[in-house]
């Protein structure tokens with residue numbers, strides 16, 4: 001049998017790497033440069049409790065959604081904004097509009113796709 005009911009749920013990435021980890025269960029790991037910093041981002045938001053959070057450079061949203069998860073997880077009233085051209089830059093190179101559109105599908109960001 002190999003249906004949905006018999007499949008074990010996938011373990012969290014952090015639990016795989018460090019089984020004794022007791023920090024927050026981050027919902028979205030994209031294996032990007034921000035992955036290892038997301039538990040820190042969780043704590044940072046918890047401590048600072050910002051009224052407004054603006055991220056310049058969202059890309060696929062790994063850090064942005066990490067910030068948002070902490071805002072939601074701590075019941076904060078922080079207003080979150082993500083700003084990006086979704087075209088890339090001189091450091092990371094250029095990319096197509098599909099990245100920005102995938103972000104828009106998950107958030108009420110104002111970009112039209």
Ligand SMILES: C[S@@+](CC[C@H](N)C(=O)[O-])C[C@H]1O[C@@H](n2cnc3c(N)ncnc32)[C@H](O)[C@@H]1O
Pocket residue numbers: 032033034056057058059060061062063064083084085086087088089092
């Ligand atoms: C390194 S990526 C951001 C990574 C992202 N924070 C994450 O969690 O994976 C940098 C992003 O900054 C954006 N960017 C660079 N210069 C910008 C500018 N002047 N205005 C808006 N977005 C910009 C690029 O399009 C790119 O998506």
